[in-house]
Amino acid sequence: MRLFVGAGLLAAAWMGPVMADPLPSWQGESKEKIISFVEAVSEVGGADYVTPADRVAVFDNDGTLWAEQPVYFQLIFAVDQVAKLAAQDPSILTSDALKAAAAGDYEALAATGKEGLLEVLAASHTEVSLYQFQQDVSAWLEEARHPKTGMRYDEMTYQPMVELLRYLRDEGFQTYIVSGGGIQFMRVFAEDAYGIPPQQVIGSSITSSYEMIDGVPVIMKGAELFFNDDKAGKPVGIMHHIGKQPILAGGNSDGDFEMLEFTTTGEGARLGVYVHHTDAEREWAYDREGHIGVLNRGLDEADARGWVLIDMKEDWSRIFTGEGAE
Amino acid sequence: MRLFVGAGLLAAAWMGPVMADPLPSWQGESKEKIISFVEAVSEVGGADYVTPADRVAVFDNDGTLWAEQPVYFQLIFAVDQVAKLAAQDPSILTSDALKAAAAGDYEALAATGKEGLLEVLAASHTEVSLYQFQQDVSAWLEEARHPKTGMRYDEMTYQPMVELLRYLRDEGFQTYIVSGGGIQFMRVFAEDAYGIPPQQVIGSSITSSYEMIDGVPVIMKGAELFFNDDKAGKPVGIMHHIGKQPILAGGNSDGDFEMLEFTTTGEGARLGVYVHHTDAEREWAYDREGHIGVLNRGLDEADARGWVLIDMKEDWSRIFTGEGAE
Ligand SMILES: [Ca+2]
Ligand SMILES: [Ca+2]
Structure with missing residues (x-):
């Protein structure tokens, strides 16, 4: 008997990492859809198998990976x-x-x-x-601390999305940020906050130049817009930096529409995901109107296109990474 | 006795991968310098140790990784x-x-x-x-076949450089192309020819746009220059795509000077490498004059800056990857 208990514990310990919930802060249908997709593309020999080199996932940042209210x-x-x-x-x-x-x-x-x-x-x-x-x-x-939550800004990342990024990488995906935000701004925190290294951050940018200052080479930021990584610019930025069509894209506004459209068009298993801000209590509730994160066409077409609409209030048991940090 | 022979063979087999020459087509001092550098930055606990995430190596393409004569x-x-x-x-x-x-x-x-x-x-x-x-x-x-060698163009890659790229990756480096050539042109062959995936190819580019053609999203190449990845543009391209200063740079002309300068300035172990075209018989011999691959400042300053000047004729026992392919 004792032996059987021991063996059972051993088996449980051994199975632990395999059986552990990869998305503990998620619940409901959107969680199931995401896990089904990831399992389908990673199942060697399966009909939807995608080779790891092509498991490219791209995510908007503001309003998708971290909050964006009251302003960016x-x-x-x-x-x-x-x-x-x-x-x-x-x-x-x-x-x-x-x-x-x-x-x-x-x-x-x-x-x-x-x-x-x-x-x-x-x-x-x-x-x-x-x-x-x-x-x-x-x-x-x-x-700096956020006026409403009092948190550090880089702790107002969404815990469920941090889990998703980690889960994707564990399953052989390369995770990228593709954001309208500044490429060099995001690189300061993306690695610590999301596990995304600088070369996997794509964003808007201004021109820069190489200059010798007191005999030392320096990259100077200029003053002209170089690239606007928003709307139709997102697929362009993806093909410029990655050179490969992603199979998973996540966003939260109509600024991400073309990125999701581009990602989910074509053969093979493909997934589009929209974070829908529905939680006025724990975060903010907004979509069709406002000065930031406007989501109209995405809301209208998500169902018909088979995109997952994440209901923040219902689907996420926890919001900010920083909430668990105390 | 038999047992000892067996054990010896076993030990040799086991040591094989460790003892194998990582650069079989190289000889002489430049080979030694490169291996010393790679060993120094990979030696855990050593004075020059560099964490794998920072082992970024960048290489020009034309005249550095493949030939460039009689024209690009x-x-x-x-x-x-x-x-x-x-x-x-x-x-x-x-x-x-x-x-x-x-x-x-x-x-x-x-x-x-x-x-x-x-x-x-x-x-x-x-x-x-x-x-x-x-x-x-x-x-x-x-x-297409090359007019002089009759080889496929993507077999006129330099076997020693292909070995170097593989060696660097085996030692935890990320290898990038940073070339004046077209970013989308090079991506067609860089993965097969060099083991460098699309997202690690940086080059010159023209603008492009996202368009819907017959209901299908298409990236269209435009007609305006977007980025000129040459000379002082190379460090700019590196910081735009990679966001990190490399520790090893290789080139063959003055168009690479700023990239080598940028890479080899600063703290820690750093290496600049110039491929010097000295082999009129097996390849081409050219440097200070001509319409392509001009190397003046690099030749003048390489010694003082501690850059390795690869003498193609003396240091490489084999030139083209395609020579061994028959
Ligand atoms: Ca957004
Ligand atoms: Ca060159």
Whole structure:
């Protein structure tokens, strides 16, 4: 008897890693659909088998892997950075937009329109060395806290999505970020937050140049837009960086529509996934209207296209990675 | 006695993979320097140890990984492609440059200058779907043979460099191509020829766009230059695609100077490598003068900068991968 108990425990311990739930913060139908897909493409000899080299999964970042309310976190960095620069040299505040940013007044900043926003982005993102810029982002992540949750911004990543990324990699996928956010901004935290190394981060960018400064080679960020990694730009960015059509794409807004469309067209098993923000209590609830993360066409067509619509409120038992960190 | 012989054989077999020469087509000092570097950065606990994630190696393609004489192979593709298109529709031959290309007359083509070359590149590389373009390149590689060697172009890769790429990957390096050649052109053969997958190929590119054609999403190659991955563009391309400073760079011309400079500046063990074309008999001999692969500053400064100058004639016992393929 004792022997049988021992053998049972041993078997349980041995089976443990195989039987463990790969997506513990997920529940319901979307979880089942995702696991079915991953199992189908990884089953050697199965009808839907995909060779590991072609198991490419791409994910939007803002609103898909981490939160994006009340405004894109990168804009909060920009505003905080203008305030920091102005504290050292107030003469940089040459416009209403920059003054609003330095005062942390988002309403006044919004009133300056798109041009004002571009001024704030320029002041915080351009004509600086790439090294210095990434140091600035890193320092900001250490200090800044979200106004509603009080969390570090890089702890407002979605725990279920972090689990999904890890699960995909465990099953031989390469996981990429394909985001409208800044490529060099995201690289500062993507590896620690998501396990995604710099070469697998694709994003929007401004031009940069190679310069010798005091005999040392330096990459300088310029001031012109180089690539806008949004909407139809996402498939273009994917084929430029990866050179291969993904088989899984995840997003949360109509800015991801073309990426999901591109990924899920063609032969073989393919999966599109939309994160639907339905949880006003634990996160935010928004879709068809608003200034950020607007999802209309995606909501209308997801069913017909066989895309998984993740109901954040129902399908996720936990939201932020940072909630479990205390 | 018999037992001892058996044990000896067993030990030899077991040691085999460890003791095998990783660079069998190499000899001399450059081989020693490269192996010393690789061993130093891979030795856990050693002073020069580099974590595998940071073992990034970048290589130019034309003249570094495969030959580039009498002209860049991509230009030969362009000329052959114009001839192929003209056979289907002679009305495309609207200029002297295009007529020269269709006739395979490189001398007449050269006489039309840079503008003529751009016309030929445009006719063969632009306003075509990415899929069709890569099919064209693939078909060309199957059919075309080099005028001097009679080999397939993708067999005129340098066997010693193919060995080096494999050796580096075996030692935990990520190997990248960073070339002035077309990013989507090189991706057609880089995986088979070098073991380098599409996402590790960086090159020059033209703009592209995402379009729906007959209800199917298609990436269309446009007509404007998007990125020129040459000279100071190489470090920029590296930081855009990889986001990380390499520790090993290989090139063959002054177009690679900034890439080697960028790679070998800074703390830790770093290696720059120049392929010096010194073998007029088995390959070609050229450096300071000519229309292709000009190497002046690199030759002048290699010693002082500690870069390895590979003497093709002396250091390589074999040149082309295709020589051993029969
Ligand atoms: Ca988004
Ligand atoms: Ca070259």
